[in-house]
Every structure is written in C-alpha cells, then in structure tokens.
C-alpha cells in the first residue's frame with residue numbers, strides 16, 4: 563500500500579480531506595474507497611478543494627497555446643497527462659492509475675482486436691462509433707500540438723535523461739491518457755465550462771477519482787454517495803450508513819451496462835453480491851424488431867409500416883428494462899396489432915391504448931418477438947464461449963453482457979405470461 567500512503571500524504575498537502583475512508587484494492591475493480599470506521603448517512607467523507615483540481619485552467623500554457631482553437635477539454639487534459647514528466651508534481655497521483663495494459667484490456671476503444679467490436683450490443687456499438695470519432699478528432703489536435711512543439715526549440719515540456727527535448731507521444735500513449743480522462747473525470751460546471759458542450763465540462767479530481775460506481779439501491783432509493791460542487795471545491799457525502807470494511811461508491815450516472823462497458827470498461831451485473839445488479843440497465847430491442855431477417859426483409863414491419871412509424875417519430879429506439887417495455891415499443895407493436903393505419907394514428911394522437919383486447923394482442927406479439935430474439939441472444943452467448951477472437955477478459959465481459967440481456971428478456975417473457 564506504499565503508493566496509496568504516498569498518495570494520501572500528497573493529497574493532504576493539497577488540502578484534500580478524507581474522513582473515515584481509504585483507498586484499497588477491490589477484487590475485479592482495481593482500487594476503490596472503503597469505510598475505515600462506521601459512517602453515518604450524510605457524513606462528509608471527502609473534500610477536494612478547487613486548488614487541487616485539474617481543469618482547463620491548470621493545463622500548461624504551452625499546450626493550450628499550441629492545440630488548435632476549439633480543441634475539447636478532453637483533448638487538453640489528455641495532452642497534459644500524456645506530456646507529463648515522470649517526476650511531475652502529480653506523480654503520486656499518476657502512480658496509482660490503472661496500468662496501460664489494464665486500460666486497453668477493459669475499454670473497447672483500446673481493444674487490440676477490433677473484430678470483437680462486432681459482438682457489442684447495438685447501443686454499445688453506436689456509442690463506440692461516437693467515441694472513435696471524438697478520439698480521432700482529439701488525436702489530430704494532439705498531432706498538431708506535437709508538431710508545433712517539435713518545431714519550437716525552446717520546448718521544455720518533456721525532457722529525457724540528457725535533458726533533451728522530446729515531445730514524442732505515440733497514438734497509443736495518447737489513447738491511454740485520453741481514456742484515463744474519459745474514465746476519471748467529473749462533471750464540472752463553471753462560468754467558463756458552461757459555454758462548452760455538456761459532455762466536455764470535465765474536471766480531474768485526484769483522490770475522488772478512486773470511487774467506484776454503483777447503480778444505487780432500490781430498497782432505500784439511494785443513488786450512491788452524493789457528489790456536490792461549490793466554488794470551494796467538491797464534497798462527497800455518505801448516502802447511507804456504512805460499516806467498516808464496506809466499499810463506499812458514487813453513481814457515475816443512471817447508465818445501462820452497454821454505456822458502462824464502452825465508457826468505463828465494465829458491466830455491473832458481471833459479478834455477484836451487493837451492488838452487482840444494475841437497476842438502470844436496459845435492453846435495446848431494435849435488432850429484435852427491425853433487423854432484416856432474410857425471409858422477412860424488414861423485420862416485423864414492412865416497408866410501408868416503417869414509413870408510417872418513421873413519420874410519426876416511432877421508428878427504432880425500442881427498449882425494455884426490468885420493470886417494463888418502453889412506450890415506443892408498445893406504440894410500434896400496436897401498429898401490427900391494429901393493422902389499419904388511420905385507427906393506429908388516432909390511438910397515438912389521443913394517447914389511447916385501444917382497450918384490453920388490443921393490449922392482450924400486443925403482449926402476445928411481444929412475447930413472440932422476445933422468444934425469437936432470445937434464440938439469437940443465446941447463440942451469441944454460445945459463440946462467445948467458442949470463438950478465439952480477442953482476449954479472454956474481453957470475451958468474458960461481452961458474454962456477461964449478453965447473459966444480462968438474455969436474463970432481462972426472459973424476465974419480461976415470464977412477466978408477460980402472467981398477464
């Protein structure tokens with residue numbers, strides 16, 4: 563634990579106050595925060611003063627000046643990290659970061675074999691494509707910065723043993739820094755960041771970035787510890803009582819496991835025990851309802867029905883969670899049940915469900931759709947057990963994800979059989 567002791571001393575020097583918690587290794591999560599004494603609900607467990615934050619303002623002027631105008635905060639922070647000297651003032655903090663190997667093993671953007679991306683569920687693939695585009699743009703900004711630095715002889719951003727300037731950052735170096743920023747930043751709204759896009763209002767918080775994620779608890783409705791920001795800094799407050807030895811988590815947001823997998827490199831339902839279930843998880847049904855199937859070219863809807871759905875704003879983005887199937891799915895399935903487009907439009911406009919018989923037929927059709935999709939989902943689980951693509955951890959996390967999907971679908975089929 564030497565590195566953690568060193569980090570705590572370093573944090574204390576910067577005014578970071580930990581109360582009743584400390585970092586510890588947690589199986590399958592890297593480091594996390596654990597209660598060292600009984601904690602009461604609403605007790606403040608961490609305070610990080612504004613002076614200890616790494617924001618757009620703390621990025622080295624040389625980096626700010628040479629990154630192209632309009633570069634994202636994400637790019638600025640990642641460039642700052644990638645160009646950091648090993649003996650920088652942040653060294654005790656960077657020393658506890660997950661290794662490059664563990665980052666590239668867990669985060670799909672860095673997976674060595676992109677062939678495995680084809681096994682991501684559709685929402686995860688869509689998110690990954692957005693991430694790839696963001697990274698490509700930020701990497702191109704970084705290359706601009708590197709060429710500006712190498713042509714400026716006075717650059718002292720990074721010096722080697724002979725004190726020679728070296729601003730060499732490979733794409734892999736930058737990807738590592740970029741993913742550290744992606745997985746460790748907090749939402750930070752200030753007068754300055756309020757002008758930026760929401761997902762670029764980022765701040766790095768040494769020590770606070772050691773909290774792992776929980777989706778909270780249904781029994782008391784808690785959402786993990788509360789994270790609050792004032793001009794004085796960030797404070798994290800216990801959402802409930804904790805016993806010594808218990809992990810203390812925050813909630814990164816009400817995210818599905820597809821989102822957690824792409825943005826953070828894990829799925830919640832993968833393990834067992836408290837906090838393993840993701841109460842915000844959901845399954846996308848677009849592949850179940852809309853995918854071309856060969857014999858029925860347009861999935862369940864023919865070309866005209868797709869057009870009707872599209873015009874009414876109900877084509878795609880169909881979801882289910884452990885409580886219900888979404889309204890969009892219900893509306894779309896009603897078109898198949900009712901048949902007549904005008905009757906369906908009237909129901910949609912008036913927010914009517916068409917009565918008990920229609921609802922029963924919708925439920926029966928949904929059960930049929932889900933049973934058919936379940937066969938596909940289970941084939942993917944099975945294939946992931948057989949294939950040699952990618953590494954075992956990556957296949958395992960994908961398998962865990964598809965098993966969750968299978969579980970949620972089964973649960974829904976069972977619920978529908980009881981109505």
Ligand SMILES: C[S@@+](CC[C@H](N)C(=O)[O-])C[C@H]1O[C@@H](n2cnc3c(N)ncnc32)[C@H](O)[C@@H]1O
Nearest residue numbers: 590591592593745746771772773774775826828
């Ligand atoms: C903000 S950091 C939290 C500290 C991190 N565990 C560490 O070792 O530095 C976010 C990363 O922690 C891991 N993580 C957070 N919550 C997790 C959870 N509930 N299960 C598994 N891994 C988790 C993921 O690797 C994620 O990208």
